[in-house]
Amino acid sequence: SQKIEQNSEALNIQEGKTATLTCNYTNYSPAYLQWYRQDPGRGPVFLLLIRENEKEKRKERLKVTFDTTLKQSLFHITASQPADSATYLCALGAYNQGGKLIFGQGTELSVKP
Amino acid sequence: ETGVTQTPRHLVMGMTNKKSLKCEQHLGHNAMYWYKQSAKKPLELMFVYNFKEQTENNSVPSRFSPECPNSSHLFLHLHTLQPEDSALYLCASSQEGRGEETQYFGPGTRLLVL
Numbered sequence: 001s002q003k004i005e006q007n008s009e010a011l012n013i014q015e016g017k018t019a020t021l022t023c024n025y026t027n028y029s030p031a032y033l034q035w036y037r038q039d040p041g042r043g044p045v046f047l048l049l050i051r052e053n054e055k056e057k058r059k060e061r062l063k064v065t066f067d068t069t070l071k072q073s074l075f076h077i078t079a080s081q082p083a084d085s086a087t088y089l090c091a092l093g094a095y096n097q098g099g100k101l102i103f104g105q106g107t108e109l110s111v112k113p
Numbered sequence: 114e115t116g117v118t119q120t121p122r123h124l125v126m127g128m129t130n131k132k133s134l135k136c137e138q139h140l141g142h143n144a145m146y147w148y149k150q151s152a153k154k155p156l157e158l159m160f161v162y163n164f165k166e167q168t169e170n171n172s173v174p175s176r177f178s179p180e181c182p183n184s185s186h187l188f189l190h191l192h193t194l195q196p197e198d199s200a201l202y203l204c205a206s207s208q209e210g211r212g213e214e215t216q217y218f219g220p221g222t223r224l225l226v227l
Contacts, residue, residue, distance in 0.1 A: 004155065032213050043203050043218030044156075045115065051213070089156070098168060099144050099207050099214035103156040 002028040004104035006090060012110045013080055021075040021107045023090035028102070030092035033066055033073050038087045038106065047088075048075075080111045116140040119204050119219035126194065127227055134189040134222045136204030144209045145187040146216065147179060150201040162187060163209055194226045 005024045013019050023033070032051045036044035050057045050066045050073065057064045063076040077084050087108045091101040117138045126132050138145065147159040161169035162181040176198075178190040187204055201221045207214035 034215065041223075042220050043115065043117070043205070044216075045218070046215045049213055049215065093213070095213075098161070098163065099209050099216075100158065100161060100169065101214075101216060105153060105155045 002026070002092075002102055004028075004090065004092060004102060006088075006104040007107040008105075010108040010110060012112065015081060015111055015113050017080055019077040019080045019084065019109055019111070021088050021090075021109065023073040023075065023104055025071050025092055028092055029068075029094070031094045032092075033064075034091045034093065034101065035062075035064060035073075035075050036089040036091060036103075038089060044089055077109075080109075082111045082113050085110050115217045115219065117204060117206055117217050117219035119202075119222050121222060122220065123223045123225075125225045125227065126191070128194060128196075130194075131190070131192040133191065134202055134204075134224075136187040136189075136219055138185055138187075138204075138206035138217070138219075140206055140208075140217060142206040142208045142217070143184050144207045144214070145181060145184070146205040146207075147187065147189055148203040148205065150203055150221070156203065160189075191224075194224075196226050199224055199226045 003026045034049045035047045038044040050064045061078045065074045087106040089106045090104045093101045145162045149157045159173045160179045180188040203221045204219045205216040207216045
């Protein structure tokens with residue numbers, strides 16, 4: 001069955017450093033991958049989308065890579081700030097799935113001042 | 114705000130109660146979703162509606178009954194729930210058709226079944 005694994009442990013980093021979160025998947029060939037941010041007590045909020053034919057996407061301090069050979073996506077936050085502390089979810093989708101996404105369990109990021 | 118509202122935000126119910134969760138989207142989307150989120154687990158897709166028609170029922174127990182009267186409103190009717198049904202229930206919407214649908218989530222209903 002399809003499986004998505006994100007960093008199982010919470011990630012604690014110092015302000016100003018780069019946070020790197022991983023998303024690995026098996027038994028699936030996604031056409032695209034999305035990253036969401038979720039704050040406590042709130043629903044996930046979309047951040048970035050990357051397609052299978054794209055290696056890298058950037059948005060401000062965020063960078064996402066997608067390696068379909070390794071079946072992995074990396075999500076980077078550069079110059080991290082305490083306000084970046086949240087849980088980050090990756091989600092996989094395919095064009096024949098009617099908008100259905102498969103989510104990972106999320107990685108909790110804590111940025112200390 | 115994401116344009117998706119959910120009520121109530123918190124709900125405590127006994128196993129014999131009947132309650133309903135409500136979701137409304139103000140984005141003009143044509144697809145709506147119910148998810149269950151338990152601690153440290155991935156979001157579990159429960160139901161999908163496209164243009165008011167149910168297109169996915171992810172083997173959800175019959176004690177959860179969805180209703181989609183129009184493309185802006187989605188309900189989840191609950192009856193005779195079990196304690197293991199306690200979780201955060203999230204509603205989302207998207208615009209089907211472009212092939213890379215971003216989902217917009219509501220804030221969720223935190224449900225506790227006693």
